[in-house]
Amino acid sequence: MALGLADKIAIVTVVKNVVPMIEHHVSGAHLDGRIVDVSYVSMPVMELTDHDRLVDALVEKSIRKIEEKHAQAIVLGCTAMIEVAERVKEQLLAKGYDVPVLEAAQTALMLLELQVKMGLTHSRETYGKHK
Secondary structure, three states: OOHOOOOOOEEEEEOOOHHHHHHHHHHHOOOOOOOOEEEEOOOOOHHOOOHHHHHHHHHHHHHHHHHHHHOOEEEEOOOOOOOOOHHHHHHHHHHOOOEEEEEHHHHHHHHHHHHHHHHHOOOHHHOOOOO
């Protein structure tokens, strides 16, 4: 979804040790030129329920990635980062940064819903035919 909204995307995840895994997936998908940065907010998953702290950390990190890496969209890189994307987007907009902020779980669910509504499935030529 983010690739259709911006040319340069930054992913912000929870902790440092998750970054290499995400970078590996980015490289494997040949998205190195589009994903301009993968960073973290130093908040373990169990602490993500502190939405105020999480939003503050995400806004701060997002601004740095927009300014330093020229990110044009922010992807929240942990499915436990729920119910904060809108607040992050609003705070970024209030500070003059009008970029999409995507929550991974919500985005995946909405894309799946759209595929079902449109009757779309994966290409059988790409992923094989059912036997």
